Structure formats: C-alpha cells, structure tokens
Amino acid sequence: MKGKVVSGRKEGAFFTSIYEYREQFKEKLGISPFPGTLNFISDVDLNGIEGIIINGFVKNNISYGSVTSFPIKIGKMEGVILIPDKRHHNHLEIISEYNLRKELNLKDGDEIKIKFVPFIKRRRKYILKCEEGYKRKAKIKIYYDSPLIKNPLMESCNEGQGCKIIPSRMVASMIFEKNIKKSYERFIKWVKERYSILSPPILIEYNQLKEWQIEIKLNNC
Numbered sequence: 001m002k003g004k005v006v007s008g009r010k011e012g013a014f015f016t017s018i019y020e021y022r023e024q025f026k027e028k029l030g031i032s033p034f035p036g037t038l039n040f041i042s043d044v045d046l047n048g049i050e051g052i053i054i055n056g057f058v059k060n061n062i063s064y065g066s067v068t069s070f071p072i073k074i075g076k077m078e079g080v081i082l083i084p085d086k087r088h089h090n091h092l093e094i095i096s097e098y099n100l101r102k103e104l105n106l107k108d109g110d111e112i113k114i115k116f117v118p119f120i121k122r123r124r125k126y127i128l129k130c131e132e133g134y135k136r137k138a139k140i141k142i143y144y145d146s147p148l149i150k151n152p153l154m155e156s157c158n159e160g161q162g163c164k165i166i167p168s169r170m171v172a173s174m175i176f177e178k179n180i181k182k183s184y185e186r187f188i189k190w191v192k193e194r195y196s197i198l199s200p201p202i203l204i205e206y207n208q209l210k211e212w213q214i215e216i217k218l219n220n221c
Contacts, residue, residue, distance in 0.1 A: 001114040003040035012037030037093035038100040116175040118190045126166040139205045169215045
C-alpha cells in the first residue's frame with residue numbers, strides 16, 4: 001500500500017493523550033504512542049475491513065467515537081493505521097511509539113510504502129446471503145486444503161445456495177495487496193510460531209485488498 005504524507009488538523013496529539021484511548025492502545029495494540037499522528041492519503045480503501053477495534057466512550061459529557069486499527073510497518077518502523085468511525089476528512093492516520101516524521105525524515109508530499117503485518121482480532125459473524133440480486137463488497141472463500149495447491153476444494157457464495165453462516169471466532173489476520181502465495185506463506189509462518197491453528201484458512205477479497213484469516217488458540221491452552 002502506498003500513500004502520500006500530508007499535514008493533519010493538529011488534533012492527533014490531543015486524542016493520543018486521552019487516557020481511555022491510551023489504555024486501549026497499550027492493551028490491544030501493545031504500544032504507548034508518541035503524542036501525535038502521521039497523516040497520509042491513499043487510493044487504497046480500508047473502509048469495510050475489520051481490524052482491531054478501539055472502543056468509543058463518553059467522558060465529561062463528550063462522546064468519543066470508536067476507531068478501527070491496522071498494525072503496519074513503514075520500512076523498519078512499526079505503527080498502526082487508525083480510522084475513526086466519526087471521520088470528517090479523507091486523511092488516514094498512523095500512530096507509533098516514535099515520531100515518524102522525524103525518524104523517517106518525512107515532509108508533506110513524500111510517498112510512503114506501508115506493509116500490513118499479521119495481528120489477532122475477534123472476527124464478527126459473517127452471513128453469506130447468496131440469493132439472486134444480493135451483492136457483497138467482499139467475496140469469501142473457505143479452503144479445506146492449502147490454498148496454494150493447484151485445485152483446492154473451496155466454498156464460496158454462489159447464487160441459489162441460500163445462506164452460509166461463519167460464526168464469530170478469535171482469528172489471526174493479515175491484510176495484503178498482491179501475491180497470494182507469498183503472503184500466505186509469510187502469514188502461516190507467523191501463526192505457527194505463536195499459535196495452534198483450529199480451522200481452514202479463509203480468504204476474503206475486497207476491492208483492492210485481500211485478507212487471510214485463520215481461527216487460532218494459544219499453544220499453551
């Protein structure tokens with residue numbers, strides 16, 4: 001994924017300093033962010049893709065919205081893309097433990113290359129409605145063997161099949177843009193080093209991006 005650095009509204013430092021957000025950043029993302037965000041714009045659409053949810057809250061009679069987050073890397077620097085539910089502009093924001101503008105010597109107009117990294121999330125229940133005329137933004141395939149073999153057995157949503165429900169589960173996830181084989185091999189290696197795999201892989205195809213999901217549990221469970 002590519003993006004172009006832009007100036008923000010100077011609100012990042014305020015929101016990243018709010019206690020309720022910071023505690024969730026530590027608990028769910030494992031970072032204590034630098035007070036501020038790196039803003040960028042991109043042609044890649046992340047709307048509709050489930051990430052790690054930072055819950056909204058009410059404080060001093062002010063409502064703060066929930067935020068969807070995606071762990072990433074820019075070069076060797078780790079960060080997290082944030083997409084607020086109450087979004088009033090087309091900027092995407094990245095938080096990090098570091099001042100990314102300073103560390104990467106970035107200025108407005110510079111192009112950045114963003115690499116998504118695997119993460120753990122609670123997958124919501126999917127209902128695949130397959131009746132004629134129903135349209136989904138995402139196409140879901142469930143592989144019952146390695147998706148890298150020549151002719152894998154798979155299930156997908158075809159007209160006339162009714163509905164298929166994929167229940168809510170804890171899953172390992174990785175979003176990627178290109179190269180299914182390379183991304184799958186990297187994803188499986190990351191998962192097997194940390195977790196036990198409980199289900200076949202699911203491939204979700206969005207407009208520009210794709211996502212691998214596998215139900216997992218901790219190896220010591």
